[in-house]
Amino acid sequence: MESASSVSRDIGQALAEQLPPLTANAAAVEADRCLYCYDAPCTHACPTHIDIPSFIKKIATHNLRGSAATIFASNLLGATCARVCPVQELCEGACVLGADHKPISIGRLQRYAMDYAREHRSYPTVKAAPTGRSIAVIGAGAAGLSCAGELARLGHAVTVFERRSLPGGLSTYGIIALREPVDIAIEEARMIEGLGVEIKTGLEFGKDVFLATLQKEFDAVVVSAGLGRTPGLGIDGEEAIVDGLEFIEASKTGAAALKVGRNVIVIGAGNTAVDCATIAKRLGADRVTMVYRRTDREMSCYEHEYDFARKEGIEFRFLTQPARVVLDGSLPIGLECLRVELGAPDASGRPAPTAVQGSEFVLAADQIVKAIGQVKPSLAAQLGLETKKGLIAVDASFQTNIEGVYAIGDCIRASGAASTVMAVQDGKLAAAAIHQQFAQRAEPVEVN
Amino acid sequence: MADLRINFAGIKSPNPFWLASAPPTNSGAQIHKAFEAGWGGAVWKTIGAPVLNVSNRYGAWHYGRQRMLAINNVELISDRPIEINLREIAEIKRAWPDRAVIVSAMVESKPEAWRDIVRLIEDTGADGIELNYGCPHGMSERGMGAAVGQVPEYCEQITRWVMEAATIPVIMKLTPNITNIVLPARAGVAAGANALSLINTINSIVGVDLDTLELTPSIGGKGGHGGYAGPAVKPIALNMLAALGTDEIVSKSGIPISGMGGIATWQDAAQFLLLGASSLQVCTAVMHYGYRIIEDLCDGLSNWMDEKGFKTIADVSGHSLHRVSEFKDLDLSYRAVARIDADKCIKCDLCYVACNDTAHQCIDLISPQGALVEPRSYDVRSNGKRDAVETRPQPVVREEDCVGCRLCYNVCPVDDCIQMVELPSGRSEVTWSELSEKQTQVTEDWETMKAYRERVGIHIH
Structure with missing residues (x-):
């Protein structure tokens, strides 16, 4: 294996943000190309319904402060979403210029406006008077920060409890740096703090902080704890397999600890798996192979991610099911696999893979990474929250079966399509619902 | 040559x-x-x-x-x-x-x-x-x-x-x-x-x-x-x-x-x-x-x-x-209406907002199911390109109310998508000159004008 130091030396450059910022001229040209649709489909397609034609028009008229404010009005995490949103599936996919022309580069224009906001500290402020209400938010990921920020804008006092040492959740730890650098996610959390939100890090829910205490101290509790670790494969030698989320995390915040093999296998075919494979490839692996038991038709990563991976020189082994890690002492030297045949659709609607007995073969590898999703939160059971398909069950206002306890983000929705922007919208809608419920309760409010 | x-x-x-x-x-x-x-x-x-x-x-x-x-x-x-x-x-x-x-x-x-x-x-x-x-x-x-x-x-x-x-x-x-x-x-x-x-x-x-x-x-x-x-x-x-x-x-x-x-x-x-x-x-x-x-x-x-x-x-x-004419010699009975070609239309709705805000309010938004809908009538939780594209209503001209002002035609960004179609007005050709000469009262008095419009079938919306 490469020495850790040589990896960390090159990491910044190898995983530098993939797309450069638009130049002022490129942004102006692109902004002028926008037709300024009325009741625009891009706005409908955006889960947070940003008024996209308006923010683009404001770029065209050099009103960048107004452009950023338009984005923040609908989405406080505009800087992250500009980078990580699957725009092909959302706003840009709905652009009316898509059919005969090229859709407007909405994501990159949004980033242009958000970069301006960051450079000029042109951030939202709280205009509402303090309400005297307080809310605890569990988890400083996209959903939690969005909800906290929106509640703060409405005049409520918000405290966010975060298990990790840094806020930002997957934006900080789980998305490859070439799509979103760490400092963007951290700065976004700082912006939320600027709205008066207190973010307390290094405090784990259920260990350092308890629901019963929070219920006493706060008027509402919002659980945005995300999902768990990568699930087990249940194969021999699994202890030698690297957890994909930890692999990405090391590439972003713990470069010194990151080890990258020369011949790397990534198990899985989602966006996180592509991120893992890209990190390995960019940080010195000679060969990176993604192993997936179905085919490219069933992969859960976006089509543009698959294209990207192929351009990176990443190889694919489809219809291949890992069976055993081949070890030399404690170090992996290969992955024994079985050939797979696809049968009738399973519960997920995709063809059920069936391993062919006796078809064992070994793929050589000196590092194996798994990125096959995240386990569902164990929190629900601990707290006595009702679940739906293993996820926390909520009503239309994001309230759980316990009054005053809400849940948002990945812990109520299986991670997948557009999870970040969906989480932001959850946070926004939940904040509005909580605010409304406070108003309906109309208890006398004591303002300090 | x-x-x-x-x-x-x-x-x-x-x-x-x-x-x-x-x-x-x-x-x-x-x-x-x-x-x-x-x-x-x-x-x-x-x-x-x-x-x-x-x-x-x-x-x-x-x-x-x-x-x-x-x-x-x-x-x-x-x-x-x-x-x-x-x-x-x-x-x-x-x-x-x-x-x-x-x-x-x-x-x-x-x-x-x-x-x-x-x-x-x-x-x-x-x-x-x-x-x-x-x-x-x-x-x-x-x-x-x-x-x-x-x-x-x-x-x-x-x-x-x-x-x-x-x-x-x-x-x-x-x-x-x-x-x-x-x-x-x-x-x-x-x-x-x-x-x-x-x-x-x-x-x-x-x-x-x-x-x-x-x-x-x-x-x-x-x-x-x-x-x-x-x-x-x-x-x-x-x-x-x-x-x-x-x-x-x-x-x-x-x-x-x-x-x-x-x-x-x-x-x-x-x-x-x-x-x-x-x-x-x-x-x-x-x-x-x-x-x-x-x-x-x-x-x-x-x-x-x-x-x-x-x-x-x-x-x-x-x-x-x-072809250069003064207004007074234009045919007041000439009638054209806007017609939107749904196949060419990209549904930018610029015609809709122009007509409804500033012209004669005669373009409707019709859902794929054929219902008359208001702008932004989608659910706040609806999102994604499929929702946005597949549920997007089509702007349609209510021809009976269209005065043929041609504003929508002018704002449409797609070539040949909106056509101004000539329709029979059912009225005989007449110019302002002829009116003021032969029916002077019509051109000078609102009440007579009203009666004239009712007689020939001109409805102002």
Whole structure:
């Protein structure tokens, strides 16, 4: 294996943000190309319904402060979403210029406006008077920060409890740096703090902080704890397999600890798996192979991610099911696999893979990474929250079966399509619902 | 292959395109280059009284990505010594005998000054003289240019002095900075001018710099009105051209008109010809892209003429003038409605907002299920391209309520998506003139008007 130091030396450059910022001229040209649709489909397609034609028009008229404010009005995490949103599936996919022309580069224009906001500290402020209400938010990921920020804008006092040492959740730890650098996610959390939100890090829910205490101290509790670790494969030698989320995390915040093999296998075919494979490839692996038991038709990563991976020189082994890690002492030297045949659709609607007995073969590898999703939160059971398909069950206002306890983000929705922007919208809608419920309760409010 | 040659008041050129009197015709070297590129003629930048110029003399009006939709200038007439200009004019005419070389002139409003300049120009062998009565800035403050062009009596007087002295064709150039363009044109006819040309530049201030709060462009902290030209002024120029072509005195005189004002493409050129021009002058488009644009001006015009069966420029000239009408002679019973082609429509809804906010509220949004829906009626939790595209309503014109105003047609960004379709109105043809003559009360009294509308079936929504 490469020495850790040589990896960390090159990491910044190898995983530098993939797309450069638009130049002022490129942004102006692109902004002028926008037709300024009325009741625009891009706005409908955006889960947070940003008024996209308006923010683009404001770029065209050099009103960048107004452009950023338009984005923040609908989405406080505009800087992250500009980078990580699957725009092909959302706003840009709905652009009316898509059919005969090229859709407007909405994501990159949004980033242009958000970069301006960051450079000029042109951030939202709280205009509402303090309400005297307080809310605890569990988890400083996209959903939690969005909800906290929106509640703060409405005049409520918000405290966010975060298990990790840094806020930002997957934006900080789980998305490859070439799509979103760490400092963007951290700065976004700082912006939320600027709205008066207190973010307390290094405090784990259920260990350092308890629901019963929070219920006493706060008027509402919002659980945005995300999902768990990568699930087990249940194969021999699994202890030698690297957890994909930890692999990405090391590439972003713990470069010194990151080890990258020369011949790397990534198990899985989602966006996180592509991120893992890209990190390995960019940080010195000679060969990176993604192993997936179905085919490219069933992969859960976006089509543009698959294209990207192929351009990176990443190889694919489809219809291949890992069976055993081949070890030399404690170090992996290969992955024994079985050939797979696809049968009738399973519960997920995709063809059920069936391993062919006796078809064992070994793929050589000196590092194996798994990125096959995240386990569902164990929190629900601990707290006595009702679940739906293993996820926390909520009503239309994001309230759980316990009054005053809400849940948002990945812990109520299986991670997948557009999870970040969906989480932001959850946070926004939940904040509005909580605010409304406070108003309906109309208890006398004591303002300090 | 169409014949592009013209004979304009005795001035011949191989095509109708002349460079207008302006910076592109400032020197012999430039015009030599222009003639090499294929220009049929050039009107030499105005010579005459001594001048000094300033920096930052050109402003411009940009719109969206389109640079220089119009230019604005405070450049004066030629600041080169007059004898150098005269020598180069002679050299150019000798080198290019088949091209039209016209010299623009502007001197003090004294008969001897004009006689002298006419003699100097004729000595060069030039084909014609253009009288610059148009310059709206600088020269007008000294009693020249637009100061003459804005007073028909002055135009007539000076043109008479020139006509007494001149033996070559004289073109009188009109300023658009006047309430009625016909009056100076008639003055030109009365004075015996051989031809007219229009339009010169329009008074304009381009803008104010929002950082410095100075005018744009700033000339040492100050600025002022300058002459406005380029594609943005074309409709103004066409209107003035048509006004001359439809004026009885001007049109009956048979005086030829050289048209200019925003010609940038062969389509513009064809439109000027159709409304009565028989020579064309170009400046701003050349200042933007260089002399090379002459190639497509000629090529495009020639191809279009072939397609339309026009053999000569004279065939085209004035061909559409009989279509120019006053409002009072328009058919009030003519009915057209907008129709949106759903297959071409990209559902930008610009027609919808334009109609509903500012016109006649007759475009509806119809959901894929056929229901009438309001804008933004989707659920707040609906998202993704599929939701957005598949549930997006279609704008549809309620034809029975459509007054055919044509606003939607104009804002639609897709070619041929919205058509103005003629429908029978069920009413017999009638003009305002006829109404006011035969049913005077209808045109003077609201109650009678109401009764008339009810009788013939005109509903105002």
